[in-house]
Amino acid sequence: MKKEAQTATTNANTVRATDAEETRLNILEVATEEFSDKGLSGARIDEIAERTNSSKRMIYYYFGSKESLYRAVLERAYTRVRSVDTNINIYDLSPAVALRSIITTTFDYHIQHPEFVRLVMNENILRGAHIGDIPGIKERNRKVIDNLRDVLSKGVSEGVFREGIDPIELHMTISALCFYNVSNRYTFAYGFDRDMSSTKALGRRHNSVIDIIESWCRA
Amino acid sequence: MKKEAQTATTNANTVRATDAEETRLNILEVATEEFSDKGLSGARIDEIAERTNSSKRMIYYYFGSKESLYRAVLERAYTRVRSVDTNINIYDLSPAVALRSIITTTFDYHIQHPEFVRLVMNENILRGAHIGDIPGIKERNRKVIDNLRDVLSKGVSEGVFREGIDPIELHMTISALCFYNVSNRYTFAYGFDRDMSSTKALGRRHNSVIDIIESWCRA
């Protein structure tokens, strides 16, 4: 398959480079599934190798070790989130709408990316052993907090939000409420017979989350 | 040590039984640490055996397999929570005070029992594969929801809470807000330089959580 792709193109250089990058990415994708599925210790390199278009040999060729591969997966996952919530333009919107839009984006992202949620869970099981190696996280988070601070203070000065809400607390609240119904989906579903992946339950939950945070922030 | 305990007592029967029960419990305690620390796949039977007063042989004698041991650990953890929040007496308190007391109890329990939080996280990583085997969870949860429903409706009829809040949504909210700052402690701490185990941060968070839920429920 790869060979066909190769001969199909004229510029061999590009092909080779692309090919390698493709292999790397393919490994990364499969690894993301596996690590997010079973965690660092539960994941199996052989399993990843098998599901890859490539081989175990290549995994070590490109990533060196299981842990490094895991780190690469984690980094990629975090990079992807970053690209999402940096995209909301706060300044064109009224504070109330901006806040709501932040909540909705966050909520949806978690629903659509359970693999991210699971990776973060796993990293916390590991007591954050690897997150320190991933560059750019603090900067990104600072930006998130700054955004929230701006929205809050704008809301306060417009009289729609009340004073005294700490942006970090607010962020934590939004995160918690968006994270939990994905992270604890299985134990919760079992305990309360409420399937947290049904559209109905999610819609309801989404409304609740918006409602909760809005009534907290409202002046 | 065990032998001394034995000779110290007169009734040999009791001693023997107690001894066995003690061994079982000791294994269970160490296993709880290990599983909560590293998850099911990360935990090592040999590691547990070593930290036990007993041996690997005994682990298999009493529990049969790693998975069974894990299940026993999970069951014990859930049983312990149950005993806690069944203890709040809702009926003597005003709805507002009752709600606050539920929140505080839940909040504190999570802080004081990170091992429970971690076990639940792990069980969700496993997609709830074992929680179905644990008896009594549904009944307990039903009781929790019933309690909340009572508090809510009492509050509504007294005019302090607003109508239309679903007790399951409320429970989920309380859980999420109490769970997250323990479960995501490490990634959050790193990302925002806010150590979520400091007394100060916890106090502040506790206030926030109460504040959030109260302003949501308030009429």
Added chain:
DNA sequence: CGAGACATGTACTAAATGGTTCATATAGTG
């Protein structure tokens, strides 16, 4: 006291698993 049940220590095993060795193919370059 002697037999059987309960409890426990020692040593072992088979399979799984992360990682490596060695050989080799392929493509771009002087």
Added chain:
DNA sequence: CACTATATGAACCATTTAGTACATGTCTCG
């Protein structure tokens, strides 16, 4: 075209790990 760097396949290895076989001790009860 030969040489070099990149890329890849197949078999292999050392270690770890869940689980076991077997012998033995100890308590209870007839």
